[in-house]
Amino acid sequence: MGTVVEAAQKADLLRRGFSRRQFGRIASLLSAGAALPFYNESALAHQISKIYNMPPDAVRINSNENPLGPCAEAADAIHSVVKNGGRYMFEQTDLLAQTMAEQENIPFSRKPEERYIDIYAGSTAALHQAVIAFCSKDRPFVKADPGYEAGENAAGFIGAGAVDVPLRNGTWDHNVRKMLEMAPNAGLFYICNPNNPTGTLTSHADIEYLVANKPAGSVVMVDEAYIHFTSKAERCTDLVRANKDVIVLRTFSKLYGMAGLRAGAAIARPDLLQKLRTISINFMPITGMVGATASLKASNLVAERRKINSDNREDTFNWLTARNVEFIPSESNCFMVKVKRPGKEFFADMAKQNVFIGRTWPIWPTWVRVTVGTRDEMAKFKDAFAKCYGV
Numbered sequence: 001m002g003t004v005v006e007a008a009q010k011a012d013l014l015r016r017g018f019s020r021r022q023f024g025r026i027a028s029l030l031s032a033g034a035a036l037p038f039y040n041e042s043a044l045a046h047q048i049s050k051i052y053n054m055p056p057d058a059v060r061i062n063s064n065e066n067p068l069g070p071c072a073e074a075a076d077a078i079h080s081v082v083k084n085g086g087r088y089m090f091e092q093t094d095l096l097a098q099t100m101a102e103q104e105n106i107p108f109s110r111k112p113e114e115r116y117i118d119i120y121a122g123s124t125a126a127l128h129q130a131v132i133a134f135c136s137k138d139r140p141f142v143k144a145d146p147g148y149e150a151g152e153n154a155a156g157f158i159g160a161g162a163v164d165v166p167l168r169n170g171t172w173d174h175n176v177r178k179m180l181e182m183a184p185n186a187g188l189f190y191i192c193n194p195n196n197p198t199g200t201l202t203s204h205a206d207i208e209y210l211v212a213n214k215p216a217g218s219v220v221m222v223d224e225a226y227i228h229f230t231s232k233a234e235r236c237t238d239l240v241r242a243n244k245d246v247i248v249l250r251t252f253s254k255l256y257g258m259a260g261l262r263a264g265a266a267i268a269r270p271d272l273l274q275k276l277r278t279i280s281i282n283f284m285p286i287t288g289m290v291g292a293t294a295s296l297k298a299s300n301l302v303a304e305r306r307k308i309n310s311d312n313r314e315d316t317f318n319w320l321t322a323r324n325v326e327f328i329p330s331e332s333n334c335f336m337v338k339v340k341r342p343g344k345e346f347f348a349d350m351a352k353q354n355v356f357i358g359r360t361w362p363i364w365p366t367w368v369r370v371t372v373g374t375r376d377e378m379a380k381f382k383d384a385f386a387k388c389y390g391v
């Protein structure tokens, strides 16, 4: 921690109410980068992605991955670039940013101070860096419950507060008015749209209301990891174009099937992106970059994959409805289903049937999250579910 930038970061953190001890942790985080525990564990442990010795024929519908993997165009681009793996090829990162910017109608520039899109290896790093940049002891991280916890874990790591606001009963969307009421001094309001784990949507009008009524200095982050699975959600890139205090997150880990290949983006006003940039430096894998760019250029990919996912999801919903099993209608590649007993117990029973479903949330302990798999995987899910649930 010796450069002018680092000194400025230190002053900023102390000004925002961090103690010297917390600052020490952040300082080591800044210098150790991705090696620190919350970077590696929070997202992954929560998704139960690390199940060792999983049988090769196991049905893996636990982590909201896409069983289809990268599209053919992405796989071809990745194969061809592997031989250049000895090169940094930073231009591939710019090319991805430019392609995304064109498709999203966002201004593109190669100059960092003018950029509205920064590329990351997925969206987790951008989420964590935003928490470090905007939250502190006095400026909490605010999210829905049940919701995606990675940001909350990051907040815990740096000693910042976290506020959980239950989803609205029945509609299961973010209760933005309650979020404002419960966290009048928030640093970061996190909206996941569609929400993980419920797959439910929050209206653009409500997000706009949050942006218009939030306290000065706070930022609204809209995580659109699952946005491609639905045609019903309005994207929030328009709020970025309007230069609001909004950061939109995107990832290639979900519909594009590149969770292990890594590519994602933060889309925001240049000064907001700059605040994230000061936390850590990110060099991107060229495999992820060319795969993501090829995916964006693959015609009809989003529509085709959206249909495959919704066909399998709706077929499963019809099956559950016919058996009077309670579930929450979802617009995404995951849904919550009520299993009427501790979710952890149900998960273990399903695993014995070689079907690995997702986890449960403390606020809803008798519900579990299920990822929508292939037609064949969902047939196996139904068989195992019938045995474990008793229908």
Ligand SMILES: Cc1ncc(COP(=O)(O)O)c(C=O)c1O
Binding pocket: 043, 047, 063, 064, 121, 122, 123, 124, 125, 148, 192, 196, 223, 225, 250, 251, 252, 253, 259, 263, 264
């Ligand atoms: C809502 C949400 N955001 C972000 C992520 C992180 O994904 P990645 O870092 O692979 O983009 C996930 C992963 O499950 C997620 O569900």
